[in-house]
Amino acid sequence: MLVVRPSGVLDEDTVLALDVHVGDPTGEVLHVVIDLRGVEPLTPSGVRALLELDRRATHRGTALHLAGGANHPLLQRLFRAQVLRGAPWSDDLLSR
Incomplete structure (x- = not known):
């Protein structure tokens, strides 16, 4: 499992940078x-980009989980x- 912590504005450019983590070519990262939690504001374009990132992750066999989204x-x-x-266990993992 890999945890990625973006901060600031989550927009299309930021999500494209996250794609590097989701596209693990070794197949070792399944989640x-x-x-x-460090993202403010979450723009509509950022949400669209997250949806696209989730689609690509699923295609590659990686499960994408969003944590800390309670304020959005x-x-x-x-x-x-x-x-x-938005798995509850994801938020639990981050609180440790």
Whole structure:
């Protein structure tokens, strides 16, 4: 498992940089947790980019999990609709 901690504005450029972590060519990283606690603001373009990143991760066989998204109402709606994975264990992992 790999934990990535972006900070500041999460936009398309930032998410493209995260793609390097999600696209592990060795296949050894099966789960990537993106810690969103340092992200403000989360823009609509950032959410669209996260959706695309999740699509690419799934295609590569990597599960993308978003943690620390409790303060982002749009993410909460996507979690409830099961469009994105916001696993409770991800938040628990970050609190350790």
